[in-house]
Amino acid sequence: MHLSRDVIGRAALGILDEYGLADVTMRRVATSLSVAPGALYWHIKNKQELISHLAELITAPLFDASRAASTPAVLCAELRRVLLAHRDGAEVVLAALSQTESPLTGRLTELVRGSLGTASDNTTDSATARAEAAAEGLVYLTVGAAYVHQSSAQLAQATGSPAPAGDVASVELAVEFLLAGYAQHS
Structure with missing residues (x-):
């Protein structure tokens, strides 16, 4: 999968809609995308x-x-x-x-x-x-x-x-x- 701000954002939006803001963490977003959390930081610098x-x-x-x-x-x-x-x-x-x-x-x-x-x-x-x-x-x-x-x-x-x-x-x-x-x- 090719990571981008949009892919990360869409994954985070899915977590938001299902579980709420408290569960939108960089680790959870990374897990949902099957990547290491560090991979997200190339596109999104912090929460x-x-x-x-x-x-x-x-x-x-x-x-x-x-x-x-x-x-x-x-x-x-x-x-x-x-x-x-x-x-x-x-x-x-x-x-x-x-x-x-x-x-x-x-x-x-x-x-x-x-x-x-x-x-x-x-x-x-x-x-x-x-x-x-x-x-x-x-x-x-x-x-x-x-x-x-x-x-x-x-x-x-x-x-x-x-x-x-x-x-x-x-x-x-x-x-x-x-x-x-x-x-x-x-």
Whole structure:
């Protein structure tokens, strides 16, 4: 088998979906690929980089060309959907967003900022700053809400408690509030 970042990432994503983030280790990924753990380090330097790569794989559907015309609310709904499509998906993306060297924060923020209808080359510095803050807020709101939802559902499953009520409507309402505030001040 020819190892590559993508092969390693896909194997790690399979482990993530089946067992959760706690079981995604370099050793486990290597074992699933029938290679020595050291072989992975030619392509992925450490677990933080593996998490960043997993986050890129999870969010990849958001960056296809058809999303260019999406509204911020649609992008947030799609972001939530791709996060919840993978076990611990929101936690992985949240971990990647917390890494200063991860480009994902900028990519997600730029995607949402572009959907706000602002072009940085013909807006004032304050308008650009507001658009950037709104986009970043929408990303963090969406990822954070998905993380809380996923964690609550897993806790309910582990304890035999009733599953939490779907919070989609409240997240959508919060996105609407943020967008309304942005529209009022732009």
